[in-house]
Amino acid sequence: MKLPSQIKKSCLRCKTHQIHNLKKITKGKIKPMKWSNRQKERYGSRGNIGRYSRNPCERVKLSKRPHILLTCLNCNFNSNHTGRRNKKLEITKKKLI
């Protein structure tokens, strides 16, 4: 799926439609000393790891919803946006201004 690098969307702070810059949010650096990672190392995989309580169709989905960061050009306010479910997201260099 291809998206332009700028879209027009309503800003939460300006309360009007403004031009926003798009940026794909990627996974950050793994921090092994974080509390959640230390707990995983300590307790490992106990129990059924949530396998049997879920609907089987939830596990089948191969695509994920991309997380996109929207930045308003008028006030520099950042907001998160979850896009459509797709396998590969590509942000093109197409600009509105």
Ligand SMILES: [Zn+2]
């Ligand atoms: Zn704004």
